[in-house]
Amino acid sequence: MIHIRCMRGADLPLVMRLKHQAGWNQTEGDLRRFLDLEPEGCFVAERSSEVVGTTTTCTFGTVAWIAMVLVDPAARGQGIGTALMRHALAFLEERGVRCVRLDATPLGRPIYERLGFVAQYELARFEGSPVMSENRSIQSSGSDLLDGLAAISPTQLEQLLDLDRSITGTPRRKLLLRLFDEQPEALRVLQTDGTVLGFLMARPGARAVQIGPCLARNGAGPVLFADAQRRYVGQPVFIDVPTENQAALALAGSMGLTVQRRLLRMCRGEPVNDRVEELWASSGPEKG
16 A cells, blocks of 8 residues: 655665665755745655655746656556556646646656656757866867856846746746855856856755756856866766757767766646747756
């Protein structure tokens, strides 16, 4: 008998165990963030009082993300993942969500398709340790224009949030401000004459630094990637890049990174169409 209930802080060690089994990159800090951002929308599945599966949701107005769909390997094939997904979808429907999105692994894709999710576009997860390279396209982008957090005014921070919404079609304010608060030194913003052209964030992971989100227009993308390359040279990193953004793919490769796996961005309901050419790196598979 499977029982699904809300995830609690006391469950995090058990959730981390499932995460470790899957070899994923999230930290306990990531899990606490999921709970803080959507305390009633994170769930565990129990069998005989033992946690055997998890999922999380995060709502941004009428758009929501589902993530961390994990099932204990010993309990797979018993419908637990599907039950968790149905529970999460019912929760989101009650809250008036019109579009549900997620990044699917090959293992999860068949489950999501049966629940009405359709493919939007693919992301390539790059991994490795950045190396310094002679890249003329980066050098010519004017990396001396890159400013850090201290140079951002409240007005420009609002510009950053507006830029993110215009590119992703999603009001991710609560997520970005939380990431900003956790890792202020990791934020880089490219601005010209007081106008924000792009930004890049990063956060520590269990296996590697997760670089992203990175959203940029008007030539800002190469500059932000160049800064990340310098800051994280020699460190293990992950970057999730939309495969339709050929410039971002090429620059990730020029850093000495290789594709570890591919994820499929999917949606259910009214589609939200990102400006993929301006999406240089996802924030990760949890919230797009």
